[in-house]
Amino acid sequence: MTGLQDRLTPEQIEEFGREMDAIRQRIVADLGQDDVDYIMKIIRTQRGLEVAGRALLFGGFFPPAWLAGVGALSLAKILDNMEIGHNVMHGQYDWTRIPELSSQKFEWDTMAPAENWRHSHNYIHHTFTNVLDKDRDIGYGILRIDPAQKWHPYYLGNPVYATVLAFIFQWGVMLHDLEFDRIVRGERKWSDPELKEMRARMAQKAVKQVGKDYVLFPLLTGPLAPLTFLGNATANLTRNLWAFAIIFCGHFPSDVESFTEEETENETRGQWYLRQILGSANITGGPLFHILSGNLSHQIEHHLFPDIPARRYPEIAAEVRAVCEKYGLPYNTGPLHKQLWSVAKKIVKFALPPRPRREEPTPDKLTSDRVSAAA
Numbered sequence: 001m002t003g004l005q006d007r008l009t010p011e012q013i014e015e016f017g018r019e020m021d022a023i024r025q026r027i028v029a030d031l032g033q034d035d036v037d038y039i040m041k042i043i044r045t046q047r048g049l050e051v052a053g054r055a056l057l058f059g060g061f062f063p064p065a066w067l068a069g070v071g072a073l074s075l076a077k078i079l080d081n082m083e084i085g086h087n088v089m090h091g092q093y094d095w096t097r098i099p100e101l102s103s104q105k106f107e108w109d110t111m112a113p114a115e116n117w118r119h120s121h122n123y124i125h126h127t128f129t130n131v132l133d134k135d136r137d138i139g140y141g142i143l144r145i146d147p148a149q150k151w152h153p154y155y156l157g158n159p160v161y162a163t164v165l166a167f168i169f170q171w172g173v174m175l176h177d178l179e180f181d182r183i184v185r186g187e188r189k190w191s192d193p194e195l196k197e198m199r200a201r202m203a204q205k206a207v208k209q210v211g212k213d214y215v216l217f218p219l220l221t222g223p224l225a226p227l228t229f230l231g232n233a234t235a236n237l238t239r240n241l242w243a244f245a246i247i248f249c250g251h252f253p254s255d256v257e258s259f260t261e262e263e264t265e266n267e268t269r270g271q272w273y274l275r276q277i278l279g280s281a282n283i284t285g286g287p288l289f290h291i292l293s294g295n296l297s298h299q300i301e302h303h304l305f306p307d308i309p310a311r312r313y314p315e316i317a318a319e320v321r322a323v324c325e326k327y328g329l330p331y332n333t334g335p336l337h338k339q340l341w342s343v344a345k346k347i348v349k350f351a352l353p354p355r356p357r358r359e360e361p362t363p364d365k366l367t368s369d370r371v372s373a374a375a
Contacts, residue, residue: 007274008327017270019323024305027312035309036096042083042291043100050076053235054217060227073235075292078242080109082294083310089114090122092309110239111174111209113201120177126306130251130258130279137251138258140165140172141181144350146258151353158351169240174202242292246283249339250299252346253281255332276303277324282317282333289336290314300331 008016049072056069085108087093093101100106107114120136128134132148139145143162144155165172177198182188188195213232218225257278264275283289283297290297295310298317302310324331334342 007278007329012327013270013274014268015270016323016327016329017268017273020273020304020320021269023316023319023323024308027305027308027316031095031309035093035311036098036101038311039084039088039093039101039309042079046076046079046084049073049079057217057228057231058221058224060221060224060231066227066231070231070234070238073231074238077109077235077239078292081239081243082246082296083291084108084294085110085114086294086296087310089118091307094307109209111170111202111206112177113174113205116177116198116201117173122306126303128264129276129303130256131264131275132258132260134261136176136179140176141179143347145252145346147350147354148258148260149350151350155351158347162347166241166244167237169244170236174206177202245336245340246293246296248343249283249336250281250296250302251279253332253334253339253342254346255330256281273304274329276300277329277331279303280332281339282331283339284333284335287314300333 007013053069053071053073053076056065056072059065059069085106088101088106089103089108091103094103103118125135125137130138132138132146139149142165143158144151178195179188183190213236214229217232218228221228259275259279264271267275277300280300280303282300283293285293285297290313295313296302298310298313301313301317301320304320305313305316321331321333
């Protein structure tokens, strides 16, 4: 961890903050019909893909139709999760006053109830980004992903936990809100009223999701039910692996920094912006890649401006990077394979106990050693 104050002078930090504010204000002032048209087009595309995918699964005995159905349904679930659900629930389109785009009313096609997610992600994660013991997305309560996390033999299973999490990611995001690690440490009680309400929302959502994908739609296809079940499971798995890769590559590659609560006490707006830059990473790619990632491939810009429509991130990325270069700040970016490999190495590295530091010899110790050797 590098202290925020060690990067820039207080005056530079505040000037940096003003430049970030200027970028934000310019985009907010420019929001309009083009942004509405864009997200409504994405919603129509997502719905069309879902209808096409489920219709094609009716032709399950014809392998090409089944594969096409799985592909279309996978894309529909990815769009719903990343470019629509995540961004709408961030309040990126609340300014439109369109009920369908309301962050407080939207519910997505995944296990985590929107109400739970809005608190754990929109508030906790985006307020305390990469602040140890505050941002619960650091390791998701099950992984050691930062050297400041105290090592325990449990973390030897880091690679296994990460692999399992990738395969069941939508379940992991849902269960993350229960904070099992805090319950185990006695910091939270299973009987807490708040936790009881949260579990009720989880159970209701899980029954709905499982019933839809693994009971209702398979039954509607009659004798093709097993193939439809498998198709839905494959689409969910594809979405899980994709979301895991994008999210982990935006938060955990090498050189992404973490911070202590002490460092962020009495934090100014400029310091908050600086923390977002140092605690995030981008993924390079083309327009379709960015859409399928929900533009979380621009995680730096998303952490800076979480409530600005994500479609705007590509147009301001170059400007944000130029400001970072102006102040000598890192702008962590790279292709998906590079960022994913970097994350994988960290997961393995921090599974192991930290190596004891080698004591640097002092002049007095060197003199003592020479005297001892001469004797």
